[in-house]
Amino acid sequence: MERSDENQGNQVMSPVSATDAPLTERITALLGRSVRQMAPLAGGDLSSAFAILLDDGRRLVAKPTPQAWAEAAMLGAIGMTGAPAPAIVAIQSDLIVMDRLENDGRLAGPAWADLATVLQRLHVATDQAYGWREDHAFGPLAIANDARSDWPAFWADNRIRCHIPYIAADLSHRLDTLADRLGEYLPHDPPPALLHGDLWGGNILVSAGRITGLIDPACYHGDREVDVAMLTLFDHPPPAFCDALDLAPGWQERQPVYRLWPLLVHLRLFGEGYAPAVAHALDLLGC
Numbered sequence: 001m002e003r004s005d006e007n008q009g010n011q012v013m014s015p016v017s018a019t020d021a022p023l024t025e026r027i028t029a030l031l032g033r034s035v036r037q038m039a040p041l042a043g044g045d046l047s048s049a050f051a052i053l054l055d056d057g058r059r060l061v062a063k064p065t066p067q068a069w070a071e072a073a074m075l076g077a078i079g080m081t082g083a084p085a086p087a088i089v090a091i092q093s094d095l096i097v098m099d100r101l102e103n104d105g106r107l108a109g110p111a112w113a114d115l116a117t118v119l120q121r122l123h124v125a126t127d128q129a130y131g132w133r134e135d136h137a138f139g140p141l142a143i144a145n146d147a148r149s150d151w152p153a154f155w156a157d158n159r160i161r162c163h164i165p166y167i168a169a170d171l172s173h174r175l176d177t178l179a180d181r182l183g184e185y186l187p188h189d190p191p192p193a194l195l196h197g198d199l200w201g202g203n204i205l206v207s208a209g210r211i212t213g214l215i216d217p218a219c220y221h222g223d224r225e226v227d228v229a230m231l232t233l234f235d236h237p238p239p240a241f242c243d244a245l246d247l248a249p250g251w252q253e254r255q256p257v258y259r260l261w262p263l264l265v266h267l268r269l270f271g272e273g274y275a276p277a278v279a280h281a282l283d284l285l286g287c
Contacts, residue, residue, distance in 0.1 A: 125191035
């Protein structure tokens with residue numbers, strides 16, 4: 001799960017120091033402009049990002065990442081739907097430079113209504129298979145995205161069973177049971193929507209009650225309820241937000257299935273503190 005929060009507004013920047021030189025030199029060579037100021041942005045559990053000010057006054061974000069091309073493609077796919085995302089200014093194999101979008105961090109009040117509108121654009125049904133053109137990763141944790149035509153099979157293999165070898169036996173047995181029964185919980189062929197894939201408040205940029213951008217994507221095509229499950233795991237949208245999305249009947253009962261994915265990722269990346277939440281989701285599902 002990306003935690004770079006890379007386009008924070010009102011970042012106080014300092015003049016470039018000697019320790020910044022390798023990165024600023026790369027940016028200068030890439031853009032043909034000198035970096036006047038640079039500052040790390042908040043977050044960064046799995047990646048880092050930097051606010052930069054160029055000598056021509058442009059304010060950008062530089063993000064070193066080994067998945068630069070993959071992330072750029074995902075941001076482009078989000079933008080193609082009409083949902084806001086930062087434009088890519090320049091890219092190398094392990095570095096993205098992108099527009100810096102306004103962000104006051106206040107996902108509240110009218111911003112929730114605007115987010116519902118943004119997600120309706122993002123989640124327009126496509127004719128794509130479930131999955132993505134290539135696999136992805138959250139840091140050291142691989143994300144399998146091989147295409148499937150059967151949604152429960154995709155979720156069972158690529159979002160549940162893939163974790164079983166890496167977690168304690170008591171939970172892994174219960175997860176295996178759930179994976180065998182996913183056809184009882186999930187629709188066979190929900191409309192394949194473009195998913196952000198890591199939709200939590202830190203990856204949603206807001207300014208003056210409007211959504212200015214979605215960042216740090218882990219895109220694939222699937223049931224749009226997946227993004228809702230991720231968002232409501234860590235954030236607390238008002239009831240009107242979910243009403244505006246007009247989700248399919250029974251969506252609340254499916255949320256524990258979809259929340260298991262980010263919970264299992266957090267369990268593997270950040271430790272046993274997430275095991276009780278995984279167990280609770282399984283309890284809700286009767287597994």
